[in-house]
Structure formats: structure tokens, C-alpha cells
Amino acid sequence: MATLFHFPFCANSRFIRLVLAEMGMEPELIEERPWDRRDEFLILNPAGTTPVLVEQGGLVVPGAGLIAEYLDETRGLGLSGRRLLPEATADRVEVRRLLDWFLVKFESEVTGYLVTEKISKRFMTSAEGGGPPDMNAIRAARINVGYHLKYIGYLIARRRWIAGDHLTYADLAAAAHLSCVDYLGDVPWDEDEIARDWYARVKSRPSFRALLADRVPGMAPADHYANLDF
Structure with a gap:
């Protein structure tokens, strides 16, 4: 199982969570607060930013753009008509x-x-x-x-x-x-x-769905946030 280091309200992390869900992948999610600058996290990504994807075999893929390209290269062809990066x-x-x-x-x-x-x-x-x-x-x-x-x-x-x-x-x-x-x-x-x-x-x-369930402790979302019909 892959692991995704993310911060729930890091928008680029949210993008990768959407991509993984669209691809039918369910990684282990580890919440990372970038400002903590944990040594263990900085070893994975010296830039100290989220998201970071770690494959089961240990390959570390840092950054939303790089992760998106990597996932297309490794899983894109298997998605057939649902590929998120077109072929042309x-x-x-x-x-x-x-x-x-x-x-x-x-x-x-x-x-x-x-x-x-x-x-x-x-x-x-x-x-x-x-x-x-x-x-x-x-x-x-x-x-x-x-x-x-x-x-x-x-x-x-x-x-x-x-x-x-x-x-x-x-x-x-x-x-x-x-x-x-x-x-x-x-x-x-x-x-x-x-x-x-x-x-x-x-x-x-x-x-x-998972994104709409995220909440900031002590801060409620806008009333329409999780309403699919606004």
C-alpha cells in the first residue's frame, strides 16, 4: 500500500487525494503539518512541503506535479478511457x-x-x-x-x-x-x-466525498460547503 503525506487543507495535497481516488487507489494517509519541519519528513522531502507519495517499495515521489506525472506513467494506461492525462x-x-x-x-x-x-x-x-x-x-x-x-x-x-x-x-x-x-x-x-x-x-x-468531510478544528465550513447542489 502506498502512503501519502498530506495536510488536509493543503490544496495540492487535496488534488493528489482526488487523483488517487479517481484511480481507485486507497493509500494510507498521514497528516503532516509542514511548519513542524519534522526530521523524518524532511528526509523524505528536503523542501518540507506536502504532498509526498511513498510507494510500497520505498520510492519517494515529492510534489503534486511530480506525483501526477508519476501516477500517469505507472497507472495511466490501465485507466483506458478514464485516463486523467490525455494521450494526444x-x-x-x-x-x-x-x-x-x-x-x-x-x-x-x-x-x-x-x-x-x-x-x-x-x-x-x-x-x-x-x-x-x-x-x-x-x-x-x-x-x-x-x-x-x-x-x-x-x-x-x-x-x-x-x-x-x-x-x-x-x-x-x-x-x-x-x-x-x-x-x-x-x-x-x-x-x-x-x-x-x-x-x-x-x-x-x-x-x-473525503474532502468534503474534512474539518478545521474550531472552524466550521461555509454553510453550502458540503451541499452538492449549493
Whole structure:
């Protein structure tokens, strides 16, 4: 059995949890708080970031993008029509482009700020960077999420799924990040109905159930968070 080191509200970890569920894999989940910087975890990934996948044979695969590529190389062909990284070169490029958009750009402009300021800081010591949330960072993230939502709506208005006609890594990455922001009630769903309807489709999938069950101790999610019909 593979093992996934993750933080429940690390959006990139959530992306890999969705991927594994879509592939029918049930890894052992070990919650890792990156700010603890445990020696045992740093041996696995000197960068100290989640997620990290460890195969049963001991192979360590760190980082969401690398894990996604690895899983496609080792399991993708066995998924047949459900492969999450398409076979055609041009389609693969588009999925990878959008995967980078959400795992890197969305993370750096939206999710990273909101999760750090609203969730992680609650559990960090002052030496680790904990303390009151930076409201300037939160305001910037709330502004940024609006244009990302519009971009998703723009894509879905022209395609069935974010990267094309089929569900791919791009949809799962986008939904994973939005799920963190949605927990906090910071997604302006009323600004783009197309994007909202797409997200409802994704979060209705069985692979999403575990994410919707996650809770931050002492912090309830937005009222609609686990409602499949909003």
C-alpha cells in the first residue's frame, strides 16, 4: 500500500487525494503539518512541503506535479478511457498548462494566502509564523479569486471540462484549490454561474466525498460547503 503525506487543507495535497481516488487507489494517509519541519519528513522531502507519495517499495515521489506525472506513467494506461492525462500531445500540453495554472499560479495568488492566514496560523507558534491573520493578504486573495473564477467560466463556456471534452488533472487541481477557498466562504459563486455549475459537477463525484468531510478544528465550513447542489 502506498502512503501519502498530506495536510488536509493543503490544496495540492487535496488534488493528489482526488487523483488517487479517481484511480481507485486507497493509500494510507498521514497528516503532516509542514511548519513542524519534522526530521523524518524532511528526509523524505528536503523542501518540507506536502504532498509526498511513498510507494510500497520505498520510492519517494515529492510534489503534486511530480506525483501526477508519476501516477500517469505507472497507472495511466490501465485507466483506458478514464485516463486523467490525455494521450494526444496537444491535449497533454493543455492539461499541463492548466495544471501549472492552478498548482502554482492559483496557489501563489489565492489559496496560499487564505489557507496560511485563516487556517495554518491558528496552529503555528509565533516562532513558526503564527499569529493574527494579515488582512492585506486576505483582501488580495479575495480579489484574485474573482478573476480566476471568471477564467474557469470562460473555459467551461467553450468546453465540457476545463481542458477539453473529458475530466482531467486540470479539473481536479482547480476543484481542489477552490474547495479550500470554498470552505472559508471566500469564493464569489454568484459572479459566475458557469464556473459554479462546473464545480458542482466535480464535487458531486465520489472521489470528492473525503474532502468534503474534512474539518478545521474550531472552524466550521461555509454553510453550502458540503451541499452538492449549493
